[in-house]
Amino acid sequence: MGFLRRLFRSRAAVQQLPAGSLTVNRDGKVVTSTIGSGYPEGLLREIVRDVMLLFRQARDAQMPLAEFSIHFASLRITAREMRGGAVIFLSPRTVPTLPSQSDL
Numbered sequence: 001m002g003f004l005r006r007l008f009r010s011r012a013a014v015q016q017l018p019a020g021s022l023t024v025n026r027d028g029k030v031v032t033s034t035i036g037s038g039y040p041e042g043l044l045r046e047i048v049r050d051v052m053l054l055f056r057q058a059r060d061a062q063m064p065l066a067e068f069s070i071h072f073a074s075l076r077i078t079a080r081e082m083r084g085g086a087v088i089f090l091s092p093r094t095v096p097t098l099p100s101q102s103d104l
Contacts, residue, residue: 017075017092018044026084028052035090051079051088 020034028048035044058065069078071093078089 018090019092020090022048022088022090023082024048024052024085024088031085047077047088047090048086051077051086055079055081055086 016039018035018039020036021032022030022035022044023032024030030044030048033044054068055065065081067078067080069076074093076089076091076093078091080087
């Protein structure tokens with residue numbers, strides 16, 4: 001999954017992880033999206049491409065895959081196959097914060 005290298009490569013600026021969902025058709029074109037427009041479109045295209053590739057490879061191996069979920073330390077990607085297209089959910093994982101002294 002090549003998008004991971006671009007998503008997590010070292011940068012001077014902090015970049016917020018995407019949150020929301022994408023619905024794509026069988027050609028990998030985004031039909032609907034709830035992800036903010038400020039997120040780089042190129043990275044979203046790479047995520048879509050890799051998700052569609054995984055579903056295609058599973059079909060070619062005669063092992064139809066209906067849904068998968070990948071959990072990273074800071075991002076969870078869940079995708080469901082839908083008649084050749086897919087719905088993809090991107091969920092950033094938040095780090096639990098410790099209560100401050102004033103909260104105790």
